[in-house]
Amino acid sequence: MQFEKGVVPKMITANELRKSYGDTVAVDGASFEVFEGEIFGMVGPNGAGKTTIIECLEGLRLPDSGRIRVLGLDPSKDRYELCERIGVQLQSAALPERIKVGEALELFASFYRRSVDWRLLLERMGMGEKSGAFVSELSGGQRQRVFIALALVNDPDLVFMDELTTGLDPQSRRSMWDMVRDVRERGKTVVLTTHFMEEAERLCDRVAVVDQGRVVALDTVGNLISSLGAENRVVFSVDGRPDLAGITAVPGVVRAEQIGDRVIISVRGSGIIGRVTTALEEDGVGFRDLRVEKPTLEDVFLSLTGKEIRE
Amino acid sequence: MRALSKLTLLLAKLYMRDPIAVFFTLLFAPLLVVLLGLVFGNDPDPIFGGRGYLETNLPAYAAIVIGIVGLLIVPINTVSRRKTGALRRFRVTPLRPLTYIAADALVYFVMGVLGIVLLFLVGTVGFGIQPQGSIGEVFLAASVGAFAFLAVGYVLAGIAPTVQVAQVIGNVPLFPMLIFSGATAPLEVMPERVQSVARLFPLTQVVTLMRGIWLGEVWSSHLTETVILVGLCLVGVAVASWLFRWE
Ligand SMILES: Nc1ncnc2c1ncn2[C@@H]1O[C@H](COP(=O)(O)OP(=O)(O)OP(=O)(O)O)[C@@H](O)[C@H]1O
Ligand SMILES: [Mg+2]
Numbered sequence: 001m002q003f004e005k006g007v008v009p010k011m012i013t014a015n016e017l018r019k020s021y022g023d024t025v026a027v028d029g030a031s032f033e034v035f036e037g038e039i040f041g042m043v044g045p046n047g048a049g050k051t052t053i054i055e056c057l058e059g060l061r062l063p064d065s066g067r068i069r070v071l072g073l074d075p076s077k078d079r080y081e082l083c084e085r086i087g088v089q090l091q092s093a094a095l096p097e098r099i100k101v102g103e104a105l106e107l108f109a110s111f112y113r114r115s116v117d118w119r120l121l122l123e124r125m126g127m128g129e130k131s132g133a134f135v136s137e138l139s140g141g142q143r144q145r146v147f148i149a150l151a152l153v154n155d156p157d158l159v160f161m162d163e164l165t166t167g168l169d170p171q172s173r174r175s176m177w178d179m180v181r182d183v184r185e186r187g188k189t190v191v192l193t194t195h196f197m198e199e200a201e202r203l204c205d206r207v208a209v210v211d212q213g214r215v216v217a218l219d220t221v222g223n224l225i226s227s228l229g230a231e232n233r234v235v236f237s238v239d240g241r242p243d244l245a246g247i248t249a250v251p252g253v254v255r256a257e258q259i260g261d262r263v264i265i266s267v268r269g270s271g272i273i274g275r276v277t278t279a280l281e282e283d284g285v286g287f288r289d290l291r292v293e294k295p296t297l298e299d300v301f302l303s304l305t306g307k308e309i310r311e
Numbered sequence: 312m313r314a315l316s317k318l319t320l321l322l323a324k325l326y327m328r329d330p331i332a333v334f335f336t337l338l339f340a341p342l343l344v345v346l347l348g349l350v351f352g353n354d355p356d357p358i359f360g361g362r363g364y365l366e367t368n369l370p371a372y373a374a375i376v377i378g379i380v381g382l383l384i385v386p387i388n389t390v391s392r393r394k395t396g397a398l399r400r401f402r403v404t405p406l407r408p409l410t411y412i413a414a415d416a417l418v419y420f421v422m423g424v425l426g427i428v429l430l431f432l433v434g435t436v437g438f439g440i441q442p443q444g445s446i447g448e449v450f451l452a453a454s455v456g457a458f459a460f461l462a463v464g465y466v467l468a469g470i471a472p473t474v475q476v477a478q479v480i481g482n483v484p485l486f487p488m489l490i491f492s493g494a495t496a497p498l499e500v501m502p503e504r505v506q507s508v509a510r511l512f513p514l515t516q517v518v519t520l521m522r523g524i525w526l527g528e529v530w531s532s533h534l535t536e537t538v539i540l541v542g543l544c545l546v547g548v549a550v551a552s553w554l555f556r557w558e
Contacts, residue, residue, distance in 0.1 A: 060399070
């Protein structure tokens with residue numbers, strides 16, 4: 001895609017990043033680049049090192065070795081300058097006790113050289129009416145919006161979001177996605193981590209699969225899935241046990257199996273779905289509820305890390 | 312500057328929303344004055360060199376406020392903000408650590424002074440007690456004590472890994488000092504043995520200094536207390552800044 005051609009400026013370069021906590025190796029030689037204007041995702045199982053990587057980029061943690069440039073700055077040396085220009089939503093964040101939403105935004109706005117009108121910002125997040133509410137009395141989704149608003153109050157060029165939607169219900173999750181897209185529409189670059197493959201698929205231009213402190217794959221979601229060379233699956237229901245031998249002979253069909261009243265036909269290549277249905281009709285196999293399942297990022301993840309993603 | 316003033320005002324607001332902190336900073340000492348004033352009165356007593364109980368001990372109550380703010384409220388609030396991650400959130404902004412500490416310390420200082428003003432008002436209005444020394448110098452003495460105990464508070468905050476530990480390591484020195492420093496009951500009524508140990512307590516320095524200046528004695532006669540408190544403050548600031556952690 002356009003991002004790989006080198007025409008778009010780099011917002012982040014991380015080279016051979018390493019970080020250990022005592023005996024635990026959290027990041028073990030991670031390298032990647034993030035380009036201007038993209039939504040860059042990191043997915044990986046618990047403890048893969050996503051938070052550690054992102055916190056090294058933010059200057060919160062000092063890597064043991066490796067080279068980092070964020071917006072052309074070294075996070076360990078130019079942290080105040082960097083903080084002026086990035087927005088951060090931490091995986092676990094808090095505000096002082098007994099603070100109200102509007103107070104928090106006004107306070108954080110005063111920390112920066114440049115800041116946006118925080119009232120408008122709250123308005124845009126659908127939180128306009130909550131400005132006088134105590135942060136401690138908000139729902140999980142509302143709190144998360146406050147933290148996003150705090151991350152945007154300085155009109156940053158680059159926004160980090162660590163597990164933006166963990167712990168939210170599906171509806172709030174979707175509205176967070178809209179919010180992230182909106183942030184990008186405003187010309188910002190987003191780096192996020194997630195446990196939800198669907199989130200990465202829907203939101204991210206490029207995804208880095210992180211496992212055991214390493215970036216084991218990095219590409220667009222489409223390319224990651226096709227690089228897997230995985231099969232599509234044609235799934236349908238039947239009555240009785242029809243003979244599937246004819247189907248297996250169709251070019252492109254890898255395998256056909258029946259489990260209960262469901263038949264799963266694994267296929268590879270293009271234009272195959274039509275050939276399969278034609279063959280089924282010719283063989284007189286009465287099929288119901290036919291659908292095609294494509295491999296997902298979940299399958300990529302599973303094949304790369306050998307792990308199911310856990311919440 | 313804008314960050315400092317905004318943060319200071321906001322932290323002051325948050326302080327006023329904490330009922331326990333408000334009670335112990337602003338109300339507890341004035342209430343004690345009323346209570347003990349009614350019990351002991353202010354009749355001249357040879358034990359206080361012919362002066363009355365309240366007249367002699369009113370300034371000592373300032374030490375209660377100073378002790379509670381420094382040894383309890385500072386460490387508990389600071390550790391709680393550190394443990395919850397509120398301080399960590401500040402760290403990914405351009406806010407300088409020094410700005411945060413300055414705002415935070417200023418709020419505790421002002422609240423403590425406010426508590427002391429209130430308790431003096433109760434003594435003056437309720438019991439007609441007046442300082443014999445200059446009131447400006449009385450507050451200067453209170454400030455010396457307050458800064459020393461704030462510094463110690465940040466040291467405790469730097470040591471305590473959890474809020475519970477902060478509570479314990481604040482209360483353990485505070486309680487004996489409240490009882491034996493002369494802050495609540497005058498040191499003169501204690502047995503000689505107790506008195507000689509109690510004279511070593513940091514809070515006793517505050518009590519002695521406050522009382523002396525209140526009664527119009529000169530600073531040179533309280534050089535020891537002043538030097539101990541200023542020293543405590545300087546050492547405290549050095550150790551606290553060495554121990555300070557955002558997370
Ligand atoms: N402060 C710390 N002290 C010691 N070990 C840590 C610390 N932070 C993280 N680790 C360890 O480093 C490894 C990577 O943790 P990290 O939080 O970066 O993973 P993650 O990919 O963000 O996980 P999750 O998806 O659960 O958030 C883990 O083994 C973790 O236990
Ligand atoms: Mg994490």
